[in-house]
Amino acid sequence: xxxxxxxxxxxxxxxxxxxxxxxxxxxxxxxxxxxxxxxxxxxxxxxxxxxxxxxxxxxxxxxxxxxxxxxxxxxxxxxxxxxxxxxxxxxxxxxxxxxxxxxxxxxxxxxxxxxxxxxxxxxxxxxxxxxxxxxxxxxxxxxxxxxxxxxxxxxxxxxxxxxxxxxxxxxxxxxxxxxxxxxxxxxxxxxxxxxxxxxxxxxxxxxxxxxxxxxxxxxxxxxxxxxxxxxxxxxxxxx
Amino acid sequence: xxxxxxxxxxxxxxxxxxxxxxxxxxxxxxxxxxxxxxxxxxxxxxxxxxxxxxxxxxxxxxxxxxxxxxxxxxxxxxxxxxxxxxxxxxxxxxxxxxxxxxxxxxxxxxxxxxxxxxxxxxxxxxxxxxxxxxxxxxxxxxxxxxxxxxxxxxxxxxxxxxxxxxxxxxxxxxxxxxxxxxxxxxxxxxxxxxxxx
Ligand SMILES: [Zn+2]
Ligand SMILES: [Zn+2]
Numbered sequence: 001x002x003x004x005x006x007x008x009x010x011x012x013x014x015x016x017x018x019x020x021x022x023x024x025x026x027x028x029x030x031x032x033x034x035x036x037x038x039x040x041x042x043x044x045x046x047x048x049x050x051x052x053x054x055x056x057x058x059x060x061x062x063x064x065x066x067x068x069x070x071x072x073x074x075x076x077x078x079x080x081x082x083x084x085x086x087x088x089x090x091x092x093x094x095x096x097x098x099x100x101x102x103x104x105x106x107x108x109x110x111x112x113x114x115x116x117x118x119x120x121x122x123x124x125x126x127x128x129x130x131x132x133x134x135x136x137x138x139x140x141x142x143x144x145x146x147x148x149x150x151x152x153x154x155x156x157x158x159x160x161x162x163x164x165x166x167x168x169x170x171x172x173x174x175x176x177x178x179x180x181x182x183x184x185x186x187x188x189x190x191x192x193x194x195x196x197x198x199x200x201x202x203x204x205x206x207x208x209x210x211x212x213x214x215x216x217x218x219x220x221x222x223x224x225x226x227x228x229x230x231x232x233x234x235x236x237x238x239x
Numbered sequence: 240x241x242x243x244x245x246x247x248x249x250x251x252x253x254x255x256x257x258x259x260x261x262x263x264x265x266x267x268x269x270x271x272x273x274x275x276x277x278x279x280x281x282x283x284x285x286x287x288x289x290x291x292x293x294x295x296x297x298x299x300x301x302x303x304x305x306x307x308x309x310x311x312x313x314x315x316x317x318x319x320x321x322x323x324x325x326x327x328x329x330x331x332x333x334x335x336x337x338x339x340x341x342x343x344x345x346x347x348x349x350x351x352x353x354x355x356x357x358x359x360x361x362x363x364x365x366x367x368x369x370x371x372x373x374x375x376x377x378x379x380x381x382x383x384x385x386x387x388x389x390x391x392x393x394x395x396x397x398x399x400x401x402x403x404x405x406x407x408x409x410x411x412x413x414x415x416x417x418x419x420x421x422x423x424x425x426x427x428x429x430x431x432x433x434x435x436x
Contacts, residue, residue: 011352012352012353017257018257047422048422048425049422049423049424049425049428050422050423050424052384052385052424053352053385054385055424075422075423075424078423078424078427080424080427080428083385083388084388084392085392086389086392086393086396089351089385089388089389089392090351090389092351093351093352094351096352097351097352097354100352230354231354232351232353232354232355232356233351233352233354235354235356236349236351236354236355236356236357237351239356239357239358
């Protein structure tokens with residue numbers, strides 16, 4: 001029977017009972033939050049618009065046995081411009097889908113939260129950088145311990161620039177470690193990915209159209225391979 | 240646990256939206272205690288509805304015929320199409336009495352987060368209709384949610400080459416409501432969509 005305050009980014013929601021919604025958020029302090037917003041599907045509710053996906057909110061929660069109930073919400077950032085740009089929404093969709101897949105309940109997720117907040121802020125500022133999703137995936141994977149090895153061999157740790165990439169080994173492989181399934185990546189692609197991994201999402205290096213598409217594909221497959229899940233949002237965006 | 244035939248009905252009723260265990264039991268016992276003819280009429284109505292209702296071959300509204308009543312009505316203006324997410328949105332718009340065009344039911348909305356894309360929706364059919372039915376304006380009446388907005392933006396991009404006018408329902412304040420009762424997101428959109436007086 002306790003009230004507590006928290007902050008979160010709304011990831012998604014679904015109808016619950018007659019007029020309620022279950023709202024899933026990412027909190028920096030508690031990771032994934034599963035909450036109930038009562039009565040929000042009625043037009044009289046003043047919560048409705050505040051709990052749309054991609055909104056950064058301050059919350060007051062009433063702690064329940066299973067789900068916490070939202071008793072107050074105030075909007076910190078609703079990202080109104082982002083919502084009017086199809087490419088920005090699709091990019092945000094992938095960011096949110098990834099976070100939803102990896103975040104755990106009752107486990108602080110400060111880095112992931114900051115990264116998602118920065119990603120949405122960048123999309124809000126626009127225009128959409130062609131590599132913003134690729135950079136987000138590589139950086140967010142790193143934030144949850146799935147760091148692709150790009151500047152040293154994933155097998156033996158020898159530093160160097162290698163072009164053979166193994167999804168199973170989690171990075172590039174040197175000539176003596178290379179496995180039959182390792183892909184030969186386009187010249188410069190590994191360095192391109194490494195530069196994206198190191199850059200701030202709001203200040204990415206200029207996109208190279210000859211590498212951008214393949215970099216996106218590698219980042220996507222890397223994440224999908226290690227999470228053993230498909231990123232449906234990327235299939236939607238690439239269709 | 241009840242006797243198997245009753246339990247079976249309780250289980251079926253409990254699968255309906257908005258019906259919990261308790262309500263399902265109450266309904267099952269009501270049907271048990273009511274006149275047999277009344278209960279059978281309900282069963283018959285369900286069977287009849289499921290057997291006879293299908294989708295309109297033109298707009299995907301529900302109908303008992305090849306085409307729905309709206310598509311068959313010669314007074315409806317075929318040059319204006321109103322795109323809705325679900326067939327049950329059509330009567331809601333019809334009740335306003337202010338729309339005289341035809342409809343197109345998408346079958347849902349794009350949800351990039353959940354991986355619901357355009358293949359799951361009747362987008363190709365929409366493009367086909369715009370081309371063959373000489374449509375001049377498409378009014379997108381999807382829900383004012385992230386999914387509905389995303390779908391609207393996609394339709395606008397999709398139909399740009401066809402040169403058709405694409406409009407979106409304005410979203411704003413509920414009529415009869417109090418300004419200080421609106422959340423800031425709704426109010427912000429109402430401001431964006433303001434009209435000259
Ligand atoms: Zn090696
Ligand atoms: Zn029809």
